[in-house]
Amino acid sequence: MPALLPQPGLLPQRALLLPLLLLLLLLPVLIVCCICNQTSFVALLTPEVDQHLTTLGLIHVVQLGHMPVDHTLVQGLALFWRPETHTFHFPHVGEMTVSLEDVAFLYGLPVVTGRVVTGRCDFDYIDLLSTALPRDTSQEEVENCFREKERTKKHCVKFTKLRKIWKDVVLDDEDQIERYTRAFVLELFGCTLFPDATGDSIAGFYLDLLRDLRTTPSQGVYNWGAATLAALYRGLDTAAINNSAKIGAPWLLLQLWSYARLTLCRPTITDDFSDWGVPSIDSCAPYGRRWTTRHRSKKYEGPGIASGMDYARDVLMKIRPEHVVWTILE
Template structure:
């Protein structure tokens, strides 16, 4: 068993078909930032084409009530960029995001036509390979997908959701589209039945699992 594209689509709600996430890494970062964010690429803040996520938060704190279309789009790009760098394609710094992702956000309507799900899963596989190396001590990438998948498939790992109603997990679909399946883990979680952050205990639980304990 392994994490599949279906898991990515259901757990995170990402599209798993469409245009590939591929392009040039080396670009004119100043021009890219100016045209799509309205700010020059900060010379004192860049690391290999990456920018501090907190820098984006300072540039785009709160959207003004009288914001025009161009400003709204810039705020949207900055927000998506923070999601990409902080969640889907996070590096080990967990504080930097590569500015080259802006090339996929120039047209926000077209951005939804890209295969973000496949790119996310490919990155997770790549990061798992790095982490499985004998010298690997950390892991980056979309580890939230790995965690939620493990909680769904291996319930003896999962914490308990307390006082959760069905209406909290599945909202009124006449008013809102259904959220991704992983959204239900946002509730208060009880972890008294599982040993958290104890590697030896996790290994023991995996070794002792039976077939009927796997979903």
């Protein structure tokens, strides 16, 4: 599945440059990329929790580890995004976009088959959140997990409160393990797959998708990959249309896509990742792990060049076909 739509050279250069120049004349899109650190939950992972994550189709994305979002790069890429086509318009290359193939390789999420990530939002959220908290949690503690101003709206759950409740809790039986797994996955959604604009909370209705942790793949794993890609498109559309300053979206996916597909604005890898995909893709960590391992970050400063987002924009303007990695797997 190619990353370009269409192939370079099929669109007239003049047709590309006009909307691009008009776009760059506007005020820059200043995006505050919201992402949190999930190390407190990862430290408590057990083989039993890993098994539940495997059943849910989420085990590979957990293996990415933690990586800070490069705000400069994300803001620079957002300048080239066109919501009409859901593609980036680069002057010397044409249109490029993040595809389902990229999500599968970079995050290791299911993208082809699975149930649609959708459902209701009219729940008793106290009861729903209780399924992701220790058994002996009081109703007052459950209520305190919600963001105070939004208890009657999206019922967003704060990660800091969630971590505090689970601190020092012993996972001594299957019921407690399942409860902890729901809390872990809820934070995974809010940190990596479906971040909101706050960066420290997640809508509670996602817990409805985690009621049955013993669902086998034959019964239908959710298509997390397609939902994550849709969340990224929505975030980029919002940035392009509304010029919003604080947007929730899986920006880490966009950053990893840029590192994997574009040879400019990428860090220098210090760890060997040449054996990725051997013997099969399913047997190894997702390709995005290549960029979350140790590396030397790109510096957006230096003599005679602009800094920050201006530098990222200027570099992206110079991208040509030889700077594009067309196929991750040869």
